[in-house]
Amino acid sequence: MKRLRRVRDLMTGQMDSALTEALIGQLEATKEGAWLAIAMIGGDTRRADAHEEMREIEHRGDTQRARLVEELSGSLITPIDREDIFRLSRSIDDILDSLRDFVRESHLYRVSEQHRFAPMLDQVIIGIEALETAVHDLASGPSVVAHDALQIKKAGSTLQRMYQYEIARIFSGEITSESMKERELVRRLEIVGTAISEAADAIADGAMKR
Numbered sequence: 001m002k003r004l005r006r007v008r009d010l011m012t013g014q015m016d017s018a019l020t021e022a023l024i025g026q027l028e029a030t031k032e033g034a035w036l037a038i039a040m041i042g043g044d045t046r047r048a049d050a051h052e053e054m055r056e057i058e059h060r061g062d063t064q065r066a067r068l069v070e071e072l073s074g075s076l077i078t079p080i081d082r083e084d085i086f087r088l089s090r091s092i093d094d095i096l097d098s099l100r101d102f103v104r105e106s107h108l109y110r111v112s113e114q115h116r117f118a119p120m121l122d123q124v125i126i127g128i129e130a131l132e133t134a135v136h137d138l139a140s141g142p143s144v145v146a147h148d149a150l151q152i153k154k155a156g157s158t159l160q161r162m163y164q165y166e167i168a169r170i171f172s173g174e175i176t177s178e179s180m181k182e183r184e185l186v187r188r189l190e191i192v193g194t195a196i197s198e199a200a201d202a203i204a205d206g207a208m209k210r
Contacts, residue, residue: 018071019078019085023135025064026092031128033057033099038121040103041114047107054103061096065089079138080145080206088206091199092131095192099124102188109181116182120162120189127155127196134203145207152200159193 033054040050068089072082079085106114134148166186170179 019068019075020135020138022064022068022071023085023089023092024132026061026068026089026096027128027132027135029057029061029064030092030096030099031125031132033061033096033103034121034124034128037099037103037106038118038125040106041117041121043114047103047110050103051107054100058096058100061093065093080203081209084202084206084209087202088135088199091195091202094195094198095124095128098188098191098195102185102192105185105188109185111178111181111185113182116166117185117189120159120166120186123155123159123162124189124192124196127152127159127193130155131196131199138203138206142207146204149200149204149207152203153197156193156195156197156200159196160190163187163190163193 036045036050036053036057039045040047045053069086072078072085075082102117130148130152134145134152137144137148163186167183170183170186173179
């Protein structure tokens with residue numbers, strides 16, 4: 001069945017659908033991780049429970065990434081260069097890993113004012129949804145893919161600017177152990193922004209090679 005599907009994709013000039021499914025599976029797990037972090041800082045989910053649930057989400061993301069690597073090795077048609085697809089998958093994995101670290105460190109640090117992280121996490125959701133759009137569009141023309149990459153890049157850049165404002169706020173007040181804990185958590189979300197931007201670069205580079 002898998003061979004027949006790949007022959008069909010080759011004949012129609014489309015990408016191997018299993019690659020799209022694996023990337024979307026990774027992104028679904030990543031978005032679930034982001035929503036879990038939002039529920040945690042909003043008080044809807046206890047930190048300890050979020051810490052445990054994130055482990056399961058991360059495992060699902062890792063399973064989808066392993067599936068993509070396997071499918072990539074045997075795919076006949078790829079929408080962009082294999083190396084760029086692998087980079088994209090790795091960047092998505094980095095997003096989820098950093099969200100895992102955010103939830104774990106929030107559980108460890110017990111920062112009292114968690115609501116401060118809500119705007120940055122909202123922007124993370126925007127970035128992940130832009131990535132979902134881009135993955136669905138990978139088989140489209142280079143101009144469409146390049147436009148999608150630009151939207152992803154904007155989301156990543158916005159997160160990095162928000163990080164700078166948060167750092168300025170933290171250091172404008174008294175430096176305490178609590179403020180240093182906030183700094184570490186904000187830094188985790190800035191790393192998410194960097195990974196989102198790197199995913200955009202992988203997509204844009206792949207579009208340029210077509």
